Each structure stands twice: as structure tokens, then as C-alpha cells.
Amino acid sequence: MEQIVLQLEKLNKSFGNLHVLKDLDLEVAKGEVLTLLGPSGCGKTTTLNLVAGLINPDSGKIILRGEIVNAYSPQKRKVGMVFQSWALFPHMTVYENIAFGLKVKKWPKSKIDQKVREMLSLIQLPNIQNKFPSQLSGGMRQRVAFARALAVEPDVLLLDEPFSNLDELLRRQMEVETRRLQQQIGITTLFVTHNQEEALVMSDRVAVMSNGKIVQVDTPLKVYNDPRTSFVCEFLGDANIFEGQVSEVKASHVLVECGGVTFVSSRLGFNAGEEVTVAIRPERISLSRDTGSSDPANLFPNMFPARVSEVVYKGPTAVYSLILKGVHNVVVTEQCLNPEEIKRPGEEVYLKIPPDAVLLFKKERNNG
Amino acid sequence: MGKSGLVSRLVYPTRRYSWIIMIMPGLLVLVIFFLVPMVRLAQLAFYQPDPIWIYKPAFTLTNFAKFFSDPFYWGMIFNSLRVGLLTTVCTLLVGYPIAYYLSLSRGTERTILTAGFMLPLFVTMLVGTLGWYILFLPFGLVQRILQSLGLVSGPLRVLKTFTALVVVLGYLHLPYALLILVSSIQSVPREKIDAARTLGAPTWMIFLKIVLPLTMPGITSSAILVFALSSSSYLVPVLITGQSIPLLPIAIWRYTNETLNWPFAAANALILFAITIVVMYGLILLTNRISRRGKWEVV
Amino acid sequence: MRGRTMLKIYVYVLWFVMLAPIAITFPVAVTNTAYMTFPPIGFTLNWFKECFRDQILAETLIRSLELAALSATSAVVIALLSSFAFVRKNFPGKNLVEALFTGPRVVPLIILVLGMLLFYHSIGLAETFWGLVFSHLVITIPFAFRTLLASVSSLDIQLEWSARILGANWLTMFFRVIAPQIKTGLIAAFMFTFITSFNNVTMALFLSAPGERTLPVELFMRLQVGGISPKVPAFSFILALVGLMLLIVLDKTVGIYKYLAGEE
Numbered sequence: 001m002e003q004i005v006l007q008l009e010k011l012n013k014s015f016g017n018l019h020v021l022k023d024l025d026l027e028v029a030k031g032e033v034l035t036l037l038g039p040s041g042c043g044k045t046t047t048l049n050l051v052a053g054l055i056n057p058d059s060g061k062i063i064l065r066g067e068i069v070n071a072y073s074p075q076k077r078k079v080g081m082v083f084q085s086w087a088l089f090p091h092m093t094v095y096e097n098i099a100f101g102l103k104v105k106k107w108p109k110s111k112i113d114q115k116v117r118e119m120l121s122l123i124q125l126p127n128i129q130n131k132f133p134s135q136l137s138g139g140m141r142q143r144v145a146f147a148r149a150l151a152v153e154p155d156v157l158l159l160d161e162p163f164s165n166l167d168e169l170l171r172r173q174m175e176v177e178t179r180r181l182q183q184q185i186g187i188t189t190l191f192v193t194h195n196q197e198e199a200l201v202m203s204d205r206v207a208v209m210s211n212g213k214i215v216q217v218d219t220p221l222k223v224y225n226d227p228r229t230s231f232v233c234e235f236l237g238d239a240n241i242f243e244g245q246v247s248e249v250k251a252s253h254v255l256v257e258c259g260g261v262t263f264v265s266s267r268l269g270f271n272a273g274e275e276v277t278v279a280i281r282p283e284r285i286s287l288s289r290d291t292g293s294s295d296p297a298n299l300f301p302n303m304f305p306a307r308v309s310e311v312v313y314k315g316p317t318a319v320y321s322l323i324l325k326g327v328h329n330v331v332v333t334e335q336c337l338n339p340e341e342i343k344r345p346g347e348e349v350y351l352k353i354p355p356d357a358v359l360l361f362k363k364e365r366n367n368g
Numbered sequence: 369m370g371k372s373g374l375v376s377r378l379v380y381p382t383r384r385y386s387w388i389i390m391i392m393p394g395l396l397v398l399v400i401f402f403l404v405p406m407v408r409l410a411q412l413a414f415y416q417p418d419p420i421w422i423y424k425p426a427f428t429l430t431n432f433a434k435f436f437s438d439p440f441y442w443g444m445i446f447n448s449l450r451v452g453l454l455t456t457v458c459t460l461l462v463g464y465p466i467a468y469y470l471s472l473s474r475g476t477e478r479t480i481l482t483a484g485f486m487l488p489l490f491v492t493m494l495v496g497t498l499g500w501y502i503l504f505l506p507f508g509l510v511q512r513i514l515q516s517l518g519l520v521s522g523p524l525r526v527l528k529t530f531t532a533l534v535v536v537l538g539y540l541h542l543p544y545a546l547l548i549l550v551s552s553i554q555s556v557p558r559e560k561i562d563a564a565r566t567l568g569a570p571t572w573m574i575f576l577k578i579v580l581p582l583t584m585p586g587i588t589s590s591a592i593l594v595f596a597l598s599s600s601s602y603l604v605p606v607l608i609t610g611q612s613i614p615l616l617p618i619a620i621w622r623y624t625n626e627t628l629n630w631p632f633a634a635a636n637a638l639i640l641f642a643i644t645i646v647v648m649y650g651l652i653l654l655t656n657r658i659s660r661r662g663k664w665e666v667v
Numbered sequence: 668m669r670g671r672t673m674l675k676i677y678v679y680v681l682w683f684v685m686l687a688p689i690a691i692t693f694p695v696a697v698t699n700t701a702y703m704t705f706p707p708i709g710f711t712l713n714w715f716k717e718c719f720r721d722q723i724l725a726e727t728l729i730r731s732l733e734l735a736a737l738s739a740t741s742a743v744v745i746a747l748l749s750s751f752a753f754v755r756k757n758f759p760g761k762n763l764v765e766a767l768f769t770g771p772r773v774v775p776l777i778i779l780v781l782g783m784l785l786f787y788h789s790i791g792l793a794e795t796f797w798g799l800v801f802s803h804l805v806i807t808i809p810f811a812f813r814t815l816l817a818s819v820s821s822l823d824i825q826l827e828w829s830a831r832i833l834g835a836n837w838l839t840m841f842f843r844v845i846a847p848q849i850k851t852g853l854i855a856a857f858m859f860t861f862i863t864s865f866n867n868v869t870m871a872l873f874l875s876a877p878g879e880r881t882l883p884v885e886l887f888m889r890l891q892v893g894g895i896s897p898k899v900p901a902f903s904f905i906l907a908l909v910g911l912m913l914l915i916v917l918d919k920t921v922g923i924y925k926y927l928a929g930e931e
Binding site: 388390394395397398399400401402403404405406408409412462465466468469470479481484485486490491492493494495496499503505507508509539542547550551554571572599602607617621624630633637640641 | 691703748781801802869886906907911914924
């Protein structure tokens with residue numbers, strides 16, 4: 001059975017009139033990476049700061065290794081934290097930075113030496129101990145920040161958007177690198193980011209946050225393919241959105257009517273006449289020049305004629321904009337392995353959408 | 369383009385030579401009224417004093433010889449150094465915790481505290497000096513307080529002393545130090561302190577090992593400023609200690625106005641300036657050595 | 668936390684100490700005697716009233732205000748022009764000129780005054796009003812320059828380009844595009860140079876004409892005469908109150924720490 005290392009129970013936090021966290025509940029299991037993903041202002045960094053003890057909640061419990069730590073100062077909580085700016089001490093060498101937490105604990109010098117060496121080899125930078133942070137590159141500084149946080153052998157590792165100061169290429173490298181490191185040590189990690197791709201790469205589970213609440217906690221796969229609300233759907237990846245109404249409910253599927261188009265969706269749990277939001281990911285729609293079969297019984301359930309209005313060629317993929325029923329704008333992404341397959345503007349084609357790709361969400365007053 | 373065009377041309381430094389016109393007024397004022405007088409002063413220090421013509425433009429080192437051969441003048445250097453350094457040390461020691469508290473304060477409390485500590489900057493220094501004069505009077509307020517604490521008995525004769533001088537100079541120059549220190553302390557990024565907290569460091573250790581080293585440049589700047597201001601102060605010694613403690617600034621004016629020995633006065637001034645520069649560099653070297661500054665940069 | 672409370676106590680005790688010399692001038696000024704004495708004998712506000720009736724004080728006050736207004740305005744205008752030249756153009760010898768503009772802050776005041784006094788003697792500006800004005804400029808221009816340099820650097824030049832393309836002349840440009848952006852910097856520079864100039868004693872002491880004293884010099888002279896009349900601490904107290912009000916107003920509008928933070 002999984003061991004729960006970190007538990008947040010009904011956390012509330014306000015700053016002045018702004019109610020940032022609303023009854024937040026969360027559990028993080030031993031060794032897993034759980035990412036808090038959400039737009040700016042959703043409360044993810046606040047949550048992290050509460051776990052670290054840098055700020056205190058208005059109400060609710062923070063439970064670390066089974067113990068309620070609300071009253072503990074950050075010094076006493078045994079968390080390791082990597083900040084957005086990395087917060088390295090510029091006046092100390094790499095060795096002194098990493099050793100800082102250990103000197104506080106009054107470890108003997110030999111033990112500190114050993115630990116620092118261990119950390120440096122872990123981050124694959126064995127020779128920089130006497131350098132100052134200003135002499136290191138961005139990627140190196142980030143890794144030193146990690147080493148410093150991990151050196152004190154914390155129970156939980158807290159990461160506050162630690163890659164946002166790196167350029168694109170370096171960021172991708174560090175994401176993979178960090179994941180490898182985390183798995184090597186097996187440390188429980190709470191990761192905060194607004195970058196959806198990062199969340200999908202780094203996490204065992206993703207908690208999507210909006211307006212101080214967690215909307216969905218699931219594996220990256222499920223959060224992407226099976227989003228619970230339209231907010232989650234639109235935050236992670238692109239989607240074609242339609243507004244419509246459920247016209248018919250069958251045992252295995254549901255019919256939704258949207259402005260002259262009727263979609264077949266395999267999502268259940270809706271009633272006839274209900275107003276819904278329909279979302280279809282661009283990569284789930286395929287385009288073909290014919291219907292594929294002349295037999296009406298074998299026709300694809302969601303097949304619609306449409307006209308190509310724009311094509312953007314992106315190398316491995318092509319992004320098409322199409323007009324459906326003269327009204328709806330639809331975006332489709334397709335892999336283009338064969339140059340002859342690329343459709344051209346003005347062409348009449350058929351859209352094919354599998355029923356399980358038609359995502360349905362109840363209309364909510366406030367999204368998420 | 370007409371008149372507006374002509375003025376336009378004058379006002380936009382992005383145009384070819386209008387920057388010359390813009391920099392000219394400031395340049396003129398400072399060259400004529402600052403650079404030239406300073407150069408002439410330096411020259412004057414090397415001229416021969418003359419009882420009739422005040423000075424003869426003949427290059428000579430007699431002024432400096434006269435100064436450095438007489439232990440009385442060495443005593444003056446020593447006094448000026450003492451005043452300057454003591455005031456600096458006291459002001460910084462007293463001021464740093466205040467600056468720390470100020471940097472953390474907000475809102476009304478901050479305004480109230482600022483009003484008290486910055487007041488000497490907004491009022492002519494004579495007001496504060498007069499106030500301390502009154503406080504230090506024999507049988508004045510300070511006397512009464514110290515007497516009730518059992519620290520003194522009998523009339524307080526602090527007025528003509530070194531201590532009084534340091535207290536008043538410290539009072540007048542504390543705001544200068546506080547401004548620099550508050551700015552310096554506030555510039556330490558919050559995240560670095562937070563990082564130290566998550567690494568387990570207690571508050572005193574964070575102060576000693578993180579805040580203090582990172583505010584060292586501010587400490588140096590304010591030390592230099594306070595030293596320069598207090599070692600060259602003229603009015604405060606005149607009002608508080610009179611002639612009882614020989615100090616360079618007072619001597620300078622005596623030679624200028626009373627004995628009309630301008631070259632000697634100029635020499636004194638150069639020596640005072642030299643002391644200020646030497647101490648400034650000394651402080652920079654010292655603090656750089658302490659904080660290993662040459663090797664790292666803020667990051 | 669105990670440490671925190673101790674710090675708070677320390678700060679507030681020192682706050683009282685800082686206000687003590689100001690506060691003491693009040694009780695001393697309400698004495699009924701013709702000389703300063705502590706504790707005061709009797710209570711009267713006459714000495715305060717006398718301050719307002721004192722002709723000489725009024726004269727010197729006006730002179731100080733004129734001097735300060737003149738120096739502050741000129742300093743700000745000159746410093747503004749100079750900072751534009753600095754920010755917008757990399758002219759030759761820029762470093763030297765910058766050193767020149769910072770110079771007066773490095774040289775101790777009495778040395779500046781001595782140099783100017785001796786120089787003035789040779790060009791006949793000693794003990795003249797204009798000599799005094801120029802000497803004030805020497806210390807106010809560097810300060811205003813530093814303040815305005817920061818403000819001018821923060822100007823968005825694209826706003827000026829847009830205005831020019833739209834046909835604005837320099838007058839419009841300055842008042843409607845540039846000034847609003849550097850409003851606080853200008854106010855701060857003006858106010859602080861005004862205050863510096865008004866409160867300055869040393870320069871006025873040695874460079875002003877005997878019959879044309881400024882307020883601080885008049886105050887200084889009255890401190891010299893043996894047996895100080897209670898009018899002096901009364902006036903001192905009034906000055907302190909004015910300074911206090913000015914401080915609070917400036918802190919609320921412009922922000923003191925931002926504009927006064929020294930060297931660096």
C-alpha cells in the first residue's frame with residue numbers, strides 16, 4: 001500500500017480581500033512526483049509556500065509523515081525547496097552552498113565532504129566545488145540549487161517553477177534530467193508549474209488547479225485524454241470547442257446537437273436536453289478525401305464534409321483550419337508523412353472523429 | 369520649420385550636436401565653480417605664504433613641512449581621525465539594527481519611525497546641535513537622567529568633550545547611514561532568506577551568514593559617507609567643543625580668516641582631503657577582504 | 668519571538684533619543700525668563716510670538732527662500748538637461764564629465780567652501796548673492812543629477828517618437844509626454860535640493876555678505892552670543908515642526924528611501 005508522505009487538509013489562505021486557497025485537499029504518496037498545474041494566480045505557489053512553512057494557513061492542516069506540522073517553522077519541517085530564482089548564495093562557493101544545511105546540523109567535516117561529493121556526482125558536476133555561482137551557467141546553477149536542497153535529506157522536495165529561467169532547449173534537457181534524478185533518489189516531490197508540457201513530462205500525477213481549488217488529480221494520460229471539466233481540457237493542450245445540447249441519450253453513446261452539426265459521443269452521464277460544452281482535440285480528427293465506404297451501415301459515426309480554409313505546414317505535422325457546415329471553424333492537426341496527403345486550401349474533405357474523442361462537459365457557471 | 373524647429377533641434381540629443389548644448393550649463397557651472405577653485409586650492413597649498421600679499425606663487429613645500437614637523441598638527445590629524453572613525457563605528461553599530469527593523473516595517477509604523485530618524489536631514493543642523501547643547505548642559509536633562517540612574521554625581525561636564533562631539537555628529541549623520549543601509553538590506557532577495565530558512569538556519573545565523581555579507585557594500589558606503597561628513601565637520605565642533613579639541617576643519621578656518629595664511633590653510637585642506645581618501649580606500653579594502661568580494665558577483 | 672521584541676524596544680528607545688534634541692527646545696522656549704534655562708521657570712508662549720514679530724528673522728527667512736528657490740530651480744533645469752545628454756548620447760569624455768558631476772559629493776564641504784571663497788576673492792564674487800547661488804549650485808546639481816538620471820533613464824523613448832510622428836513640437840513634447848513620466852523624480856529633485864539649499868549653513872556662513880544673512884546663518888550668530896535668548900530655541904522648534912511636516916508629506920507622496928538613498 002502506498003505511504004502518504006504529505007497531506008493537505010482543507011487549507012484556506014487569504015491575502016487581504018483575496019481568498020487564494022479554498023478548502024484545498026491533497027495527498028502525495030511516497031516517491032511520487034505530483035505537479036500542481038494551473039494559470040497564474042490559481043494558488044499553486046501559495047500552496048507550496050504553505051507546505052514549506054514560509055507562510056501560515058488561515059485554517060486547515062498540513063501533515064508531513066503523519067505529523068501535523070502547522071506550528072513548525074520552515075527550519076523544523078525537513079523540506080527541501082528549490083525556488084524559481086534558485087536563490088543560491090552568491091557569496092559562497094558551490095561547496096559552501098551545498099554544505100550550508102549540513103553545517104546548520106553540525107555534521108562533522110568529513111561527513112559533509114562526503115555528502116557534497118555525493119551530491120556533485122549526482123548532478124554530474126564533480127569539479128565545481130570551489131566556484132562561485134556567478135561563474136556558473138544557468139543550467140549548472142539550477143543543478144546546484146537541487147543539490148543544496150537534497151543534501152539535507154528532506155522528506156519532501158518542493159519545486160517552484162525551477163525551470164522558468166532557462167531557455168527552451170536547456171529547459172527540456174533539465175526536465176528530463178530532473179526526472180531521472182528524482183527517480184534515482186526516489187524522493188517525494190511536489191512540483192509547481194504553469195507550463196502544461198512540463199507537467200506532463202515530469203509527473204506521476206497532475207493536480208490541475210484553478211481559483212484556489214484542485215479541479216482534477218490524475219495521471220498525465222488521464223488528465224489529457226479524460227479531462228473532467230472544460231477548463232482542464234482547455235488548459236492542457238488545444239481543443240475545438242462547440243456549445244450544444246444533448247438531443248438523444250442511448251445506452252452506449254449520446255447525441256449532441258451543435259449549431260446544425262450532430263456529434264456522437266461515447267461520454268455518458270448526460271440527460272436529454274442538457275446544455276453541454278463539446279471539446280475535440282485537433283489531433284483526434286482525421287481528414288480524408290472520401291467517405292471510405294459506400295455502405296451506409298458502415299459509415300463512420302462522426303463524419304462531416306468540410307472545406308479547408310488554411311494550411312500551416314510545420315514540418316512533421318500540418319495544421320489545418322476548416323469550415324464545417326459553413327459556420328464552425330475547426331482546427332485539425334495531422335502528421336504528414338506523405339507530401340501527397342497534404343490537403344490544400346479550398347479542398348472539400350471529410351472530417352472523421354471517433355466517438356470517444358468527443359469530450360462533453362456540463363455547462364458550469366464558473367469554469368473549474 | 370521655423371522657430372519651433374530650431375528649438376526642436378536644440379532639445380533633441382538624438383540630433384547630432386544638441387547634446388553639447390544640453391550638457392553645457394552644468395559643465396560650465398561645475399568647471400568654473402568647482403573644478404577651478406579646487407585646482408587653485410591645490411596650487412595654493414604649494415605657494416609661499418606672504419604677510420603682505422597673502423601668498424607668493426612660488427612653488428614650495430614649506431606649508432607641508434611646517435605641518436608635518438610639528439607634533440601639534442599630528443595631534444590634529446589624530447583627533448580628526450579619532451572623531452571620524454569613532455563616529456563612524458558608533459553610527460553604524462547603532463544604525464544597522466535600526467535599518468534592519470525599518471526595512472521590515474510597513475505603513476504607519478514605517479512613516480512614524482522614518483519621521484523620527486530622518487528629521488535631521490530636513491531641518492538645519494543647528495536645530496539638532498542646539499538641542500544637544502541644551503541636553504548636555506550642566507544640570508540639564510541628560511544630567512538629571514544619569515543622576516537618577518546613579519551614574520553621575522555633580523555637574524556634568526560633557527559639553528566640551530570628545531564624547532559630546534561624537535554623539536552630536538552621530539545624531540546628525542545617522543539618517544545618511546540609515547538611508548543607504550535600508551536600501552542595501554531591502555535589496556537582499558527574499559528568496560535567499562527563505563532558502564536559508566528551509567535549509568534549517570536559525571534567524572541569527574541567517575543574519576550573520578547571509579544578510580550581513582550581502583549588505584557589506586552598503587555598510588562600506590555608509591561608513592565612507594559618515595566618516596567623510598564627520599571628520600570634516602566644522603560647525604559642530606565650533607558649537608560644541610569650541611577650541612578645546614584641535615581639529616583640522618577649525619584650523620583651516622582660523623588660518624584663512626584670522627591669520628590670513630591661505631597657503632597653509634590650503635595645505636591643511638589637502639591633508640584633510642587626503643585623509644578622507646585614504647580612509648575610504650582603507651575601508652573598501654578591508655570590507656572586500658572580509659567578504660571576498662573580488663571573486664563573486666550578485667546572482 | 669523574544670529577539671524581535673528586544674529589537675523593537677531598541678529601535679523605539681533610539682527613536683526617542685533622536686527626537687529628544689528637538690523636543691527639548693520646546694520646554695526651554697516657554698520659560699518666562701529672558702535667558703535660556705532648564706527646567707523652565709513659568710510658562711509663556713511669548714517667545715514664539717516674538718519670533719513672528721522679529722524683523723530680521725523675517726528678512727533672512729525671505730532671503731533664504733529666494734536663494735533656495737533660485738538654486739533648486741536652476742539645479743533641476745541644469746541637471747535635467749544634463750541627464751538627457753547623458754542618457755541619450757554616448758558623447759566623448761562621458762566618464763570624465765560624470766566624474767565631474769559626482770565630484771562635489773566626494774569632496775568635504777568645508778574644502779569646497781574654502782576653495783570657492785579664495786577663488787571668489789580673486790574674481791570679486793566674495794560676499795555676493797550670486798556667489799552664494801553658484802556655490803549652492805555646485806552642491807545641488809550633483810544631487811539633482813543623480814535623481815533625475817534614474818528618472819530619465821526610465822523614459823520610454825518610443826513615446827517620444829510616436830509623439831513626433833504625430834507632429835508634436837518640443838513644448839508639447841516636454842509638458843505632455845516627458846514630464847508626466849518623470850513627475851515624481853522632478854518633484855523629488857526639486858524638493859530635496861530646495862531643502863538642502865535652505866538648510867545649508869557652512870556655505871552661507873563664509874560666502875554671504877555680512878548684511879545679507881540667510882536664516883541659518885542668523886540662527887548661528889545668535890547661538891554664538893553668550894546668553895542665548897529663549898527666542899532661539901522657540902524658533903528652532905518652529906523650524907523643526909515645519910521640517911517634520913515636510914518630511915511626512917514628501918514620504919507619502921514621493922517616498923523618501925527611493926530618492927534619498929545615498930552613494931552606491
